[in-house]
Amino acid sequence: MTQQVPSTEPELSGVRNFRDVGGLPTVDGRRVRYGVLYRSGHLAHATEEDAEFLSSLGLHTIFDFRNAADQKLEGPDVELSGVRNVNLPLTDPADGAGFWKMVREGEIEQLRELLGDGKASNRMIVSYRRIIKERTTEHARVLRSLAEDSVPALMHCAAGKDRAGLSIAVTLLALGVEREAIVADYLESNAKHRRYKVHRSSRSAAAYSPEVMELLSPLFEARAEYLTAAFETIEGTWGDVDTYLEQGLGLTPELRGLLRERLLD
Numbered sequence: 001m002t003q004q005v006p007s008t009e010p011e012l013s014g015v016r017n018f019r020d021v022g023g024l025p026t027v028d029g030r031r032v033r034y035g036v037l038y039r040s041g042h043l044a045h046a047t048e049e050d051a052e053f054l055s056s057l058g059l060h061t062i063f064d065f066r067n068a069a070d071q072k073l074e075g076p077d078v079e080l081s082g083v084r085n086v087n088l089p090l091t092d093p094a095d096g097a098g099f100w101k102m103v104r105e106g107e108i109e110q111l112r113e114l115l116g117d118g119k120a121s122n123r124m125i126v127s128y129r130r131i132i133k134e135r136t137t138e139h140a141r142v143l144r145s146l147a148e149d150s151v152p153a154l155m156h157c158a159a160g161k162d163r164a165g166l167s168i169a170v171t172l173l174a175l176g177v178e179r180e181a182i183v184a185d186y187l188e189s190n191a192k193h194r195r196y197k198v199h200r201s202s203r204s205a206a207a208y209s210p211e212v213m214e215l216l217s218p219l220f221e222a223r224a225e226y227l228t229a230a231f232e233t234i235e236g237t238w239g240d241v242d243t244y245l246e247q248g249l250g251l252t253p254e255l256r257g258l259l260r261e262r263l264l265d
Contacts, residue, residue, distance in 0.1 A: 069096030
C-alpha cells in the first residue's frame with residue numbers, strides 16, 4: 001500500500017536534519033515511496049521522545065557514515081530495539097580528528113590560512129570527489145543492502161549533509177530520480193532548523209566572531225557546486241551514471257530492478 005504524504009515534518013529535539021526522502025520524481029514518471037528512505041544528522045543526542053518517534057518508523061537498518069573520530073566527539077547512536085546498525089565510515093578517522101580540532105579550537109590566524117580565499121569550499125569539493133572515487137565498496141554495500149532487505153532505512157553522518165548527502169544522492173541516481181530533484185533535496189540541509197550547530201572550545205565572543213563563522217561556513221553549508229563536483233567525478237571517471245552504477249558499484253540490472261521495486265511507487 002502506498003503511504004500518504006506526511007502532513008507535517010516531525011520536530012526532533014536532539015536530531016538535526018531529519019527528513020523523509022519520499023516524493024522525489026524519477027525521469028520515467030515514478031516517485032520515491034514515502035516511509036522507506038530517511039536521512040538525518042547523527043542520533044547520539046536523540047531524546048527519549050526522538051527515539052520513540054524513530055522507533056515508530058519501523059526501521060530495518062540505520063547506516064552511520066561517521067568515522068571513529070566523529071563518534072568519539074559526539075558519542076554512539078542511541079540504540080533502537082530491533083534495528084540493525086551498520087557503520088560504514090566514508091572518511092578517514094585521522095582526517096576527522098584534524099577537522100574537528102580545527103573547527104573547535106582553530107585560532108583566527110590558522111582559520112584564515114586554512115580556509116580563507118576559497119580554500120574551505122575547495123576542501124569540500126576535493127572531499128566529495130574523493131568519496132565518490134575511493135568509497136565505491138561502501139556505496140556498493142549500501143545499494144545492495146537496500147535492494148535485498150534493508151528498508152525502511154535511515155542514512156546519517158554527523159551533520160547529515162555531506163557523507164549522508166552523497167550516499168542519498170548515489171541511491172537516488174540508482175533509482176533514476178531527476179538530477180534537479182536530487183540537488184534540491186540536498187540543499188534542504190541549509191534550512192536554519194536543520195543546520196549543524198557549530199561548537200567552539202572557547203566561550204569568548206571572539207570564538208564566534210562574524211569572521212570566524214564566515215570562514216567555517218562553507219564547511220557546514222550544502223552548496224550545489226559540491227554535489228555537482230561529485231556528479232562530474234562520476235562522469236569523468238566512468239563516463240556516465242549507468243556505467244558507474246554497474247561497473248563502479250557492481251549494481252547489476254537485476255539488483256537495480258529490485259532497488260526500484262522496493263523504493264519507488
